[in-house]
Amino acid sequence: MSDQALILRSPGPSLLNSEAPVPAAPSRGFSLGMFWEVVRTGLVELWAHKVRSLLTLTLLMLGVFALVVLTSVLDGVMDKISTGFAGMSWDGTVRIAPKTPETGEDRKRFAMSPGLRYEDLGRITSANPKVLAFLPRAQKTVTVRVLGGTERIFVNGVSPDYAQWMNRPIGLGRGLTEDDQRRRSTVAVVGATLATKLFGGADPVGRDLVVEGVPFRIVGVQAPGQIFNDENYFDANGILIPLQTYMDRMDPTHKLAQITVKLRNQADMGEISAMLVGRVRQAHHGIEDVEVVDLDAEAAKSYQNFLEQMRGWQVVMMSLAGTVLLVGGVGVLSVMLISFNDRRFEIGLRKALGASDHEIFIQFLLEAVVLAAIGALLGTVSGALLCQALSSSFPYGLVVNPIGLLTAWIVALTLAVVFGLYPAFRAMRLSPMEAMR
Numbered sequence: 080m081s082d083q084a085l086i087l088r089s090p091g092p093s094l095l096n097s098e099a100p101v102p103a104a105p106s107r108g109f110s111l112g113m114f115w116e117v118v119r120t121g122l123v124e125l126w127a128h129k130v131r132s133l134l135t136l137t138l139l140m141l142g143v144f145a146l147v148v149l150t151s152v153l154d155g156v157m158d159k160i161s162t163g164f165a166g167m168s169w170d171g172t173v174r175i176a177p178k179t180p181e182t183g184e185d186r187k188r189f190a191m192s193p194g195l196r197y198e199d200l201g202r203i204t205s206a207n208p209k210v211l212a213f214l215p216r217a218q219k220t221v222t223v224r225v226l227g228g229t230e231r232i233f234v235n236g237v238s239p240d241y242a243q244w245m246n247r248p249i250g251l252g253r254g255l256t257e258d259d260q261r262r263r264s265t266v267a268v269v270g271a272t273l274a275t276k277l278f279g280g281a282d283p284v285g286r287d288l289v290v291e292g293v294p295f296r297i298v299g300v301q302a303p304g305q306i307f308n309d310e311n312y313f314d315a316n317g318i319l320i321p322l323q324t325y326m327d328r329m330d331p332t333h334k335l336a337q338i339t340v341k342l343r344n345q346a347d348m349g350e351i352s353a354m355l356v357g358r359v360r361q362a363h364h365g366i367e368d369v370e371v372v373d374l375d376a377e378a379a380k381s382y383q384n385f386l387e388q389m390r391g392w393q394v395v396m397m398s399l400a401g402t403v404l405l406v407g408g409v410g411v412l413s414v415m416l417i418s419f420n421d422r423r424f425e426i427g428l429r430k431a432l433g434a435s436d437h438e439i440f441i442q443f444l445l446e447a448v449v450l451a452a453i454g455a456l457l458g459t460v461s462g463a464l465l466c467q468a469l470s471s472s473f474p475y476g477l478v479v480n481p482i483g484l485l486t487a488w489i490v491a492l493t494l495a496v497v498f499g500l501y502p503a504f505r506a507m508r509l510s511p512m513e514a515m516r
Contacts, residue, residue, distance in 0.1 A: 150483025236325025
């Protein structure tokens with residue numbers, strides 16, 4: 080028997096006892112190493128094709144930038160508008176104002192009434208336990224002389240507690256007092272906007288302002304505020320003077336523009352409104368020539384309309400930002416397809432050296448995600464910087480909206496994965512022989 084036969088019949092102990100080699104599971108270090116290689120390769124690809132990469136990153140950056148800034152600005156606008164509505168101080172408030180005649184019959188009837196006058200206050204504003212304050216107001220427009228020309232201003236006759244109840248804080252000097260009212264003093268509180276027009280940045284307290292030949296000593300300046308209704312505008316662009324002074328010096332007919340009534344309880348609105356109309360009817364010979372407006376309800380209606388408009392703007396803005404991100408996702412697809420065509424030989428060589436289809440697929444997909452992450456990072460940084468620059472224009476500053484930021488990143492990375500699937504599948508299914516021809 081030959082030696083070869085003996086060898087075949089009697090295998091050595093090393094062969095009998097040997098075990099088949101088990102492939103080693105990939106370690107964490109390998110996974111991290113592959114991830115770093117993907118990131119490095121992605122950055123190299125970006126640098127190698129600067130113009131193409133710049134266009135793609137710009138689209139992704141603009142999409143994320145738009146989402147970050149728009150959501151943050153919308154939050155800031157919501158805060159600003161809410162602050163403005165709160166500043167109107169219309170909660171639990173009704174207003175008595177002269178009614179506009181709608182027909183010829185109304186005009187004939189209203190002509191028989193003296194109208195809403197200063198003399199009505201004694202009857203209309205008699206004490207009621209359900210009323211916190213009665214705030215009469217008279218108003219006219221006059222022309223005053225200023226350096227370089229003239230300026231049209233609003234002269235508003237009000238009671239001393241008007242500023243407190245209607246949220247008109249004093250920025251400089253002091254407000255009107257009961258002593259001013261009693262003495263019929265020719266003093267005035269100037270609105271913030273008018274003070275800027277008349278005196279620039281100078282302090283006007285202590286100066287005189289001549290109105291229709293009457294010098295008024297300026298004792299205070301209102302603090303700047305948001306303008307959300309006519310009264311806010313009239314006060315900011317005019318002066319507040321004691322009501323008695325107004326009646327003596329400004330208007331011999333003693334006409335009132337309105338009477339604002341503050342209630343203790345919103346639930347008493349209907350009862351107090353009926354009471355006020357009855358008092359006016361008694362003062363006006365049985366003629367009902369005034370109307371009572373529920374300012375609280377008007378403010379709530381206006382705020383609801385604002386919220387509906389904001390929801391519409393949110394849809395429009397989010398659609399624009401989403402469109403930009405979608406175009407950026409198409410840019411990622413284009414970059415990855417070009418990268419696939421440029422690196423066919425590299426893919427074939429890696430497969431020939433043992434790289435699996437799964438590794439090739441993950442590599443291409445991660446490169447698309449890295450590309451999107453760089454664009455999203457640039458958009459986040461630029462959006463945060465713009466929000467910081469605009470922060471002073473909003474009452475509570477402008478903070479980056481975390482929901483908007485998270486949404487922008489999720490959308491950007493999701494689009495990168497979706498648009499990166501096709502190039503990754505093509506790279507995975509490429510055979511080494513075909514790639515290396």
